Amino acid sequence: MTSESVQSLIDQLEAEAAMDRPVEATPEIGIIMGSDSDLDVMAGSESGRPGAFDVLTEELGFEEQTDYETAPEARFTFETFVVSAHRTPELMYTYAETAEDRGLDVIIAGAGGKSADLPNMTASIAYPLPVIGVPVQEKSLPSVIGMPQGAPIVAVDAGKSFNAALSAVQILARQHPELQERLLAYHEGLQQGVGEVSRDLHERGTPGFRDT
Numbered sequence: 294m295t296s297e298s299v300q301s302l303i304d305q306l307e308a309e310a311a312m313d314r315p316v317e318a319t320p321e322i323g324i325i326m327g328s329d330s331d332l333d334v335m336a337g338s339e340s341g342r343p344g345a346f347d348v349l350t351e352e353l354g355f356e357e358q359t360d361y362e363t364a365p366e367a368r369f370t371f372e373t374f375v376v377s378a379h380r381t382p383e384l385m386y387t388y389a390e391t392a393e394d395r396g397l398d399v400i401i402a403g404a405g406g407k408s409a410d411l412p413n414m415t416a417s418i419a420y421p422l423p424v425i426g427v428p429v430q431e432k433s434l435p436s437v438i439g440m441p442q443g444a445p446i447v448a449v450d451a452g453k454s455f456n457a458a459l460s461a462v463q464i465l466a467r468q469h470p471e472l473q474e475r476l477l478a479y480h481e482g483l484q485q486g487v488g489e490v491s492r493d494l495h496e497r498g499t500p501g502f503r504d505t
């Protein structure tokens with residue numbers, strides 16, 4: 294028995310898949326997570342480490358798409374859902390199966406706990422669409438990456454949704470030169486920051502550097 298709230302999501306995904314919208318109107322990246330308790334890791338937390346949402350919106354010019362009738366201004370977008378292999382298997386199946394028809398080019402899937410099966414199951418159903426798995430905790434790593442031969446998934450280290458988003462954009466950049474430029478600009482900024490910190494540490498010495 295599927296609950297009403299899950300069934301309405303399934304219906305919406307299926308309706309979107311049948312619509313054949315232009316690529317400019319649909320998200321390129323789908324972000325799914327096993328629970329909203331994963332949001333700080335998957336999106337980034339206000340007080341802690343940045344995540345996929347942060348790098349996509351702040352560094353790479355993406356917008357989050359929440360409404361499919363009125364697409365955001367930004368050319369490249371992502372969507373976010375809570376989907377669980379264990380709690381809502383039908384929703385996971387529909388999400389993965391409709392992903393390509395809904396315009397997605399890559400999925401980032403994160404799950405926590407020891408039985409983090411959402412990324413690997415999504416990868417199998419969405420195949421050949423690439424899925425990047427994010428183990429939300431260290432203990433989730435074996436179940437995210439442990440796929441049998443012939444059933445691929447790519448994955449990042451525990452908690453590194455930030456890198457998952459960069460990898461997703463690397464995939465998209467093969468077809469979109471403007472994304473390649475944004476990735477290079479991000480990398481240049483990263484290098485610039487390291488260079489500045491290095492000079493500061495060297496010139497002020499360790500105690501002086503630590504004092505600020």
Ligand SMILES: Nc1c(C(=O)O)ncn1[C@@H]1O[C@H](COP(=O)(O)O)[C@@H](O)[C@H]1O
Nearest residue numbers: 327328330377378379404405409410411
């Ligand atoms: N690993 C999975 C799956 C799945 O893989 O299908 N569904 C939920 N979860 C994980 O359970 C943890 C606790 O979830 P709750 O906080 O909702 O109890 C989360 O980290 C979630 O990703």
